[in-house]
Amino acid sequence: MSENQMMRLENKVAMVVGAGQTPGPTMGNGRATAVLFAREGAKVLAVDRDLESANETVEIISNEGGTAYAFEADVTDEVTLERAVADCMTRWNRLDVLHNNVGISVTGGDAPVTEITVEAFDLIMAVNLRGVVMTCKHALPVMRAQESGVILTISSIAAIENYPWVSYKASKSALVAFTKQLAIQNAEYGIRANVILPGLIDTPMAVDNRAKAWDRSRDDVVAERNARVPLRNKMGDAWDVAHAGLFLASEEASFITGVALPVDGGMTCRIG
Numbered sequence: 001m002s003e004n005q006m007m008r009l010e011n012k013v014a015m016v017v018g019a020g021q022t023p024g025p026t027m028g029n030g031r032a033t034a035v036l037f038a039r040e041g042a043k044v045l046a047v048d049r050d051l052e053s054a055n056e057t058v059e060i061i062s063n064e065g066g067t068a069y070a071f072e073a074d075v076t077d078e079v080t081l082e083r084a085v086a087d088c089m090t091r092w093n094r095l096d097v098l099h100n101n102v103g104i105s106v107t108g109g110d111a112p113v114t115e116i117t118v119e120a121f122d123l124i125m126a127v128n129l130r131g132v133v134m135t136c137k138h139a140l141p142v143m144r145a146q147e148s149g150v151i152l153t154i155s156s157i158a159a160i161e162n163y164p165w166v167s168y169k170a171s172k173s174a175l176v177a178f179t180k181q182l183a184i185q186n187a188e189y190g191i192r193a194n195v196i197l198p199g200l201i202d203t204p205m206a207v208d209n210r211a212k213a214w215d216r217s218r219d220d221v222v223a224e225r226n227a228r229v230p231l232r233n234k235m236g237d238a239w240d241v242a243h244a245g246l247f248l249a250s251e252e253a254s255f256i257t258g259v260a261l262p263v264d265g266g267m268t269c270r271i272g
Helices: 029-039 051-063 078-092 118-146 166-189 204-213 218-227 238-249
Strands: 013-017 043-048 067-072 097-100 149-154 191-198 260-263
Touching: 013 029, 013 078, 013 118, 029 043, 029 051, 029 067, 029 097, 029 238, 043 051, 043 078, 051 067, 067 078, 078 118, 097 118, 097 238, 118 149, 118 166, 118 191, 149 166, 149 238, 166 191, 166 260, 191 238, 204 218, 238 260
Parallel strands: 013 043, 013 097, 043 067, 097 149, 149 191, 191 260
Antiparallel strands: none
């Protein structure tokens, strides 16, 4: 990048919810997004229920010369989400990009509809859907007042393809509808809202959690998932998702709102 070329998120403030990650050998979507946003000039509030993991993300950013702070919040606890937005305002007096990245499935007890429990369904919906709604509830007044802002949410291609577990499917489908509502109801304020639908991505949450839950090796899970991807028979990684988020957060996407963008190596091309 030349000295005169502005970074794509220069002078922007981004709050990444789910900026920590599940332990594992690869990087998670939230951490990769926080790091990439910081590389492109954003000041980042790295929000996660695991403060230690959020601090690890902050350390990566700080070591690269970026600006980031960790904040502990649980998406099932609205008060902590309100405090996270308030922390952004206290530090930087604005919030330009909200990135919602929290989600659970098999670790929350998800199952087919004939086997799902009330407890598992309620937990997964609280984490995957209600947490996003409550975060937006507190971020939107800030963005409306400043007459600008970008809301990005991570859904999944499970929202639009055949998927075996009911709670994840229902919650991720709802995020697509909610994003479209956000887009149309906040367009007059200059706020854009888009949703990213990752396909099979090699992250600790997607791969290592499944290997553990199914008592299989990581290599077996990776090989099975790779074989399902049309593009090069290889899963994507967290950077693929992060770069999609960077584009949608940047001014390059200034006329794009209400879009559900698959990042899936062609998997959804099989639908229809």
